[in-house]
Amino acid sequence: MDLKKAFDCIDYEILIEKLKQLNLNNNQIKFFETYIKNRKQKVNINEVFSETKVCKKGVPQGSILGSDLFKLYINDITKLNLFGNIQLYADDAALKYSVSNENELICVIQEDLQKIDEWLVKHKLCLNLKKTKILIFDNKCFNLNSIIFKNESIEIVATFIYLGLVIDTSLSWFFHIEFIKKKILPYIFILKRLRNYLSLHDLFIIYSSFIKSHLTYLNPIWSSASITLRNSLDILNKKAIKSIHRLPILFPTNKLYNDKYFSFDNICKIEKNILAFKIVNNNLKHNFLLSRNIDIHTHNTRNKENFYLDTFKSRNQEKNCLYDCLKSFNSLDANIKSEQSIIRFKKKIIDLIS
Numbered sequence: 001m002d003l004k005k006a007f008d009c010i011d012y013e014i015l016i017e018k019l020k021q022l023n024l025n026n027n028q029i030k031f032f033e034t035y036i037k038n039r040k041q042k043v044n045i046n047e048v049f050s051e052t053k054v055c056k057k058g059v060p061q062g063s064i065l066g067s068d069l070f071k072l073y074i075n076d077i078t079k080l081n082l083f084g085n086i087q088l089y090a091d092d093a094a095l096k097y098s099v100s101n102e103n104e105l106i107c108v109i110q111e112d113l114q115k116i117d118e119w120l121v122k123h124k125l126c127l128n129l130k131k132t133k134i135l136i137f138d139n140k141c142f143n144l145n146s147i148i149f150k151n152e153s154i155e156i157v158a159t160f161i162y163l164g165l166v167i168d169t170s171l172s173w174f175f176h177i178e179f180i181k182k183k184i185l186p187y188i189f190i191l192k193r194l195r196n197y198l199s200l201h202d203l204f205i206i207y208s209s210f211i212k213s214h215l216t217y218l219n220p221i222w223s224s225a226s227i228t229l230r231n232s233l234d235i236l237n238k239k240a241i242k243s244i245h246r247l248p249i250l251f252p253t254n255k256l257y258n259d260k261y262f263s264f265d266n267i268c269k270i271e272k273n274i275l276a277f278k279i280v281n282n283n284l285k286h287n288f289l290l291s292r293n294i295d296i297h298t299h300n301t302r303n304k305e306n307f308y309l310d311t312f313k314s315r316n317q318e319k320n321c322l323y324d325c326l327k328s329f330n331s332l333d334a335n336i337k338s339e340q341s342i343i344r345f346k347k348k349i350i351d352l353i354s
Contacts (some may be wrong), residue, residue, distance in 0.1 A: 195246060
């Protein structure tokens, strides 16, 4: 769901009332009032300035406080009695459904959107239906191109970029990996051009910032893609490392990696274990119900402290992100799994892999 100019449409009086409901004292309320009210803006184009105007609504974008105030403003929407499960991340919102037929899908979406639209109007916000999209997973049983709401068509799409992740109907991650390749290819070329002018340290910073960052972002989710797709990223990762060190194309792969540069498979292992650590130690908000083997049976086995994993009938079911992460975490040595500091945990994982 896309909101029109969400941050710019925040009503001050409604926001202050919501802050009062949080039991803030008068001084705290006054602080927020002075932060959001009587802000002034003007536009500068080629050193020509517009007239200064007072902002009558909206919170500053790009600031931590502005984002937090917006979240406090919109958070009540989760209390609506909806059929779907609503997920919020700042002004990015998504509704999730599990339905069995077209009629049910149309019905629940239209009813939920009606409730959401009424809530938004009350809070002086507006849903942008042209940018709102529907993505149906396992689309074999559905024959829809769009759903109508308020005389406007909400398009049903095959792929959608949500929070930087390209999601497709089959969760094959083909489109996301193609998206990553387009992002990192120009920087491999840049590394080749700059390696004659910059130090290895500076080249490593470029690699980490513009190549490795794309390989690690939400990696445990999409790294369940096919081996062919993962290999295409591994090839680009190797090209980048060889470009930095001026190594020939046929340079042996087993001599390429060290404690700074990792194969794509090892990058995936590191990221999966880090996510598992955050879930296990509650460093990350989640709603997973975790059980250890000792909770399932009373046998005194060496794996009794490992997390219990369901037995799946197909490889597709094993692509579950949580299953993949916990499976990798279970295989670690006890002294690594018992680590409490995420910094020390990450260092032990890197030492183990390198």
